[in-house]
Amino acid sequence: MKSLKFSLIISLITLSSIEAFACGDPWYLPGEYYMYRAYNPSYESSYSTSERNCLAWQELTSKSIPLDDISDFVYYATVEEVEALYDTDNIDTDNRFAAWIAKNDREALDFFYLAKVNSDIRLEYNSKWYYPTMDIDSPLTLEEIVEKSLAYTSPRLRDRYLLQAVRALFTLQRYQECIDLWKNEISKLPEDNVIRQLSRQYIAGSMWRFKETSQEALYLFVELGDNESVAYCLGKHSSKLTSMDIIEIIYANSPNHPSIAKKLQHDINDIEDYGHIGSYSSSMLTDKEYFDRLLAIATDAISNPKVKDKAFWYYTIAFILQYNKSEYLALECLDAGMKAPGSDYIKESMKVLKIYLNAKTMTYNQEYEELLLTQIQWFADKITNNITPEVKQTTIENYYTLNSSRSYYYWNDMLRRILIAEVCPRMIKAGKPIRALQLANMADNFLVQHVGRRITYHHFNKESDDYIYVGKTKALQINEFRYDKKLKNDMDYCNHFFIMADTIDVKALVSYYQTTTNPTSQFDRLTNQHSYINGEYLCDLIGTKYLRQASYAEAEKYLSRLTPLFDGHLNVALTHDPLASRNDNEHIRPIKGFRHKFAEKMVALEQEIAEQKDPDKRAKAIYKYACGMWHSHTNCLYLTQYSSGYPEMAIHLKGAFSNKSQRDDALKKAEELFNQAIMTAQSPELKADMLYELCNYKTIAKKYPDTQKGRLVRGQCDRLIDYHKATSAYNQGR
Amino acid sequence: MKHLLYISAGILLLVMCLLFTSQKQQGAIAQTHTTVTEDDTTPHEKSKAIYYWRTTFNLSEQEQQFLQKHDINKLYVRMFDVALEREEMSDIWEVVPIATTQFISDVPEGVSIIPTTYITVDALRDMQYNEERYAKLIVERLLAMARYNKCGEIKEVQFDCDWTQTTQSIYFELCEKAANLLHEKDIELSITVRLHQISSEAPYYVDKGVLMVYNTGNFKSTRTRNSILDIEDIKPYLKARDYPLPLDYAYPTFGWGIKFYNNDFEKIVTNPEYELLTEAEYIRIERPTTAQILEVKNAVEKTFGKPASGNxxxxxxxxxxxxxxxHEIAQILSYN
Incomplete structure (x- = not known):
């Protein structure tokens, strides 16, 4: 039954869409991690065009000049500032690049003067105020700039002067000359030449003016990511341009272009996110419309002799098939794709998709377990071997819980998605809760364990002058974090393994605990190796579950294995005496090992109840035992729960406070025990005392009027009744 | 049928943009006289003028004939509006020219062009402390457009703005800076004057004004008889007073329909005959008759005197x- 309950919870978790958690909790659920992975980011230069331009200037001048100074001068210096550098006797600049060229490089200075004047004139021309025949106040005309630029022939700055010429010619609407310069010189520069790349937008604009080069222009605009221009070329309003329009153009012109994979990954991740393309015009394409058009391209691609990476297209088709719930067809497609030519990168993505589909389609028998073992071993190797400093740092910074971005480390994300969202619920359904616990623990803890550190924010200081809050951070070893009493342990009490452990049948958890202490299979050993295996943590979970169901002897057995240090691991402490009278609400100092001590006392009371012959003493023991049971679900909730029920920590993961029926059962049982205690007692004074503590004043007044409490009740009836009412209301409200 | 409605709505929007977004209305200095150039005009002779207020300068044959037939020798041409717009790339609001008129047909011979611009109040407000810069941009652009489109010798430029008390100082400053630039080129600056502005001051340095004697009522009100022109709406402003600028007067020769739904204003319709009406809807047709225009003309001249240059x-x-x-047009334009 409990297995079923967990299945339901997990199903709810995995089926629900995006669920917002309170700060500190995971923002997305494992079933929502992006899976489609087609674009290898290593294709991209790590520098922007402007950064590469500055690096090129550094190369041309001096490597000792900081890039920031170069950037400031190249992109922000004015004509007047450049002009001032000609007066070498009075150079007044903090910019080291400006100072250097003023002193050492007249050739570069001349270039910058021309480039800045060119820029100013073009700015005027491009201003919305400009109208042909308007006078522009400038030391040079655009025609003169063209002339001077083309007159410069030295190889050192030739490409840069060509760009200036192109810019001026374009502004003058001399488009054919722009194209000629491109064809004769600029296009012959290396592909990665920054000047060549900067020229492309002008060339595209020029080419668009002529019918014979308009298609080439369209493709250049696509490459440049200039969607406004693409839309214009296609005769569409940019708001009507869809991402698929762009992909179709790129595919038609250059079917192997890496930007296809980049765009597809972006778009399909959007669909994984929202069910439609979020970029461009979000309302333009549904996932079906998008995928229909994409399938048309992909189907063409797998038989197109020009296409090199056919595996990529098989993978894309398989992904669409699985998205449309055709898992078996998707598997067939993947098998075909594995034999097709393709990069290692895409073959790995295919393998992940296949593992995912296996998890969804196979029968959960021994054969699947053996396959799964090899698959998670493969994942373990991938996670371990591909971890980068960035991933490490992000993990240390607890990115996956704090940042709203969905995925940051593909291998770990996919392990979590496959195991937590797919395998664990099916394992439970298949009657294998231990496997489910093993896999959930591994999925939740693999990366954190591997990285082994965690940054915490300790203090926030307000700087009075400018009201800036500064967080002081500290990186702790992972166990330091777990046991730090001042920090909330949001790893072990706010993850999917915890929910599962907290809601699954306690016997399954006990069995799981045994596999951690006595692994009997390779599966046990592998999962233990990559999980958070802490006997005290597991015994506390087991003991707490036994406390919740009032199995105190069993609870004591497991809780006795905890050391006093374990209190730091928990997020909760005991603040009230669980064996005090039922309505006693006094705070107490925290007790170390509170769950264990409570279990011990309850076991002792059980023993006394069983052995005590004196009815009054036995009644007192029953009463106290009932109080303990009552308090363990009310004032002393943390004896049986890991969260108070208020919005923090594990409550958001639905498990920790969901044992309402157990709580109700326990409170009902405690009520019965209170009655049993009163019935057992022989002394009227004792009966009246117990009734008084239970606020049954009317019964005291009626049945035990001559006892000490009877006299008290009769003498202060109104006040006590008021008090009684207030107390009842208080208890009901909890 | 729906298509017809959509088309009507589209046309209506366009007209609203032209007529209201700009809220232009201007006057001109007319010189009654059948000869063609200013040089030929003797001081006592008055001209006849008309506004051209569209985004495309494309005169039909009938319109060209109309100019000739009525000896109209001055055309106030809206060149562009000056508005405040958000620049998408930088996300900055900036004052820019919009709806620049595209010249398709040539400027008719014998007609002087007065380049005119409508300045929105939002744009005006944003010009504060940069009046000189914007005066230069506006003037240079108007003259560049006139030059580029072969509008002939420019003797006058006109600003149209529904300035308010809070923007008065900005507008006056803008006019002063613009007038300075224009006077250096022997060009006059005229401005439009709305009826509610007639009791206010006039900007220094400006040479002329055109009193806009139309759009006098509240078109949204069901109590309004004719929002384009109604002598009753004008009467409150007809108090003898020395306005500091020489004034010409502009009169309306257009009409429209005002559509109401349950007595609430719904929209302006340019082709009322094509509008479908439900039981809850009705259209108030507004088009001043010649008699009404002449009545107003008479009252205006009685208060402010004959136009300085013409009608x-x-x-x-x-x-x-x-x-x-x-003959009705002739009467409206007539100086006598």
Missing amino acids: IIYHLDQKQLSNYKD
Whole structure:
């Protein structure tokens, strides 16, 4: 039954869409991690065009000049500032690049003067105020700039002067000359030449003016990511341009272009996110419309002799098939794709998709377990071997819980998605809760364990002058974090393994605990190796579950294995005496090992109840035992729960406070025990005392009027009744 | 049927943009006289003028004939509006020219062009402390457009703005800076004057004003008889007073329908005959008659005197003008 309950919870978790958690909790659920992975980011230069331009200037001048100074001068210096550098006797600049060229490089200075004047004139021309025949106040005309630029022939700055010429010619609407310069010189520069790349937008604009080069222009605009221009070329309003329009153009012109994979990954991740393309015009394409058009391209691609990476297209088709719930067809497609030519990168993505589909389609028998073992071993190797400093740092910074971005480390994300969202619920359904616990623990803890550190924010200081809050951070070893009493342990009490452990049948958890202490299979050993295996943590979970169901002897057995240090691991402490009278609400100092001590006392009371012959003493023991049971679900909730029920920590993961029926059962049982205690007692004074503590004043007044409490009740009836009412209301409200 | 409605709505929007977004209305200095150039005009002779208020300068044959037939020798041409717009890339609001008129047909011979611009109040507000810069940009652009489109010698430029008390100082400053630039080139600056502005001060350095004697009522009100022109709406402003600028007067020769739904204003319709009406809807047709215009003309001249240069009509649109007979147009434009 409990297995079923967990299945339901997990199903709810995995089926629900995006669920917002309170700060500190995971923002997305494992079933929502992006899976489609087609674009290898290593294709991209790590520098922007402007950064590469500055690096090129550094190369041309001096490597000792900081890039920031170069950037400031190249992109922000004015004509007047450049002009001032000609007066070498009075150079007044903090910019080291400006100072250097003023002193050492007249050739570069001349270039910058021309480039800045060119820029100013073009700015005027491009201003919305400009109208042909308007006078522009400038030391040079655009025609003169063209002339001077083309007159410069030295190889050192030739490409840069060509760009200036192109810019001026374009502004003058001399488009054919722009194209000629491109064809004769600029296009012959290396592909990665920054000047060549900067020229492309002008060339595209020029080419668009002529019918014979308009298609080439369209493709250049696509490459440049200039969607406004693409839309214009296609005769569409940019708001009507869809991402698929762009992909179709790129595919038609250059079917192997890496930007296809980049765009597809972006778009399909959007669909994984929202069910439609979020970029461009979000309302333009549904996932079906998008995928229909994409399938048309992909189907063409797998038989197109020009296409090199056919595996990529098989993978894309398989992904669409699985998205449309055709898992078996998707598997067939993947098998075909594995034999097709393709990069290692895409073959790995295919393998992940296949593992995912296996998890969804196979029968959960021994054969699947053996396959799964090899698959998670493969994942373990991938996670371990591909971890980068960035991933490490992000993990240390607890990115996956704090940042709203969905995925940051593909291998770990996919392990979590496959195991937590797919395998664990099916394992439970298949009657294998231990496997489910093993896999959930591994999925939740693999990366954190591997990285082994965690940054915490300790203090926030307000700087009075400018009201800036500064967080002081500290990186702790992972166990330091777990046991730090001042920090909330949001790893072990706010993850999917915890929910599962907290809601699954306690016997399954006990069995799981045994596999951690006595692994009997390779599966046990592998999962233990990559999980958070802490006997005290597991015994506390087991003991707490036994406390919740009032199995105190069993609870004591497991809780006795905890050391006093374990209190730091928990997020909760005991603040009230669980064996005090039922309505006693006094705070107490925290007790170390509170769950264990409570279990011990309850076991002792059980023993006394069983052995005590004196009815009054036995009644007192029953009463106290009932109080303990009552308090363990009310004032002393943390004896049986890991969260108070208020919005923090594990409550958001639905498990920790969901044992309402157990709580109700326990409170009902405690009520019965209170009655049993009163019935057992022989002394009227004792009966009246117990009734008084239970606020049954009317019964005291009626049945035990001559006892000490009877006299008290009769003498202060109104006040006590008021008090009684207030107390009842208080208890009901909890 | 729906298509018809959509088309009507589209046309209506366009017209609203032209007529209201800009809220232009201007006057001109007319010189009554059948000869063609200013140089030929003797001081006592007055001209006849008309506004051209569209985004495309494309005169039909009838419109050209209309100019000739009525000896109209001045055309106030809206060149662009000056508005405040958000620049998408930088996300910065900036004052820019919009709806620049595209010249398709040539400027007719013998007609002087007065380049005119409508300045929105939002744009005006944003010009504060940069009045000189914007005066230069506006003037240079108007003259560049006139030059580029072969509008002939420019003797006058006109600003149209529905300035308010809070923007008065900015507008006056802008006018002063613009007038300075224009006077260096022997060009006059005129401004439009709305009825509610007639009791205010006038900007220094400006040479002329055109009193806009139309759009006098509240078109949204069901109690309004004719929002384009109603002597009753004008009367409160007809108090003898020395306005500091020489004034010409602009009169309306257009009409429209005001559509109401349950007595609430719904929209302005340019082709009321094509509108479908439900039981809850009705259209108030507004088009001043010649008699009404002449009555107002008489009252205006009685208060402010004869026009300094001549009369102007608003605006050159063959379809609208076809509602008036030739002799009626002649009466409206007549100086006597």
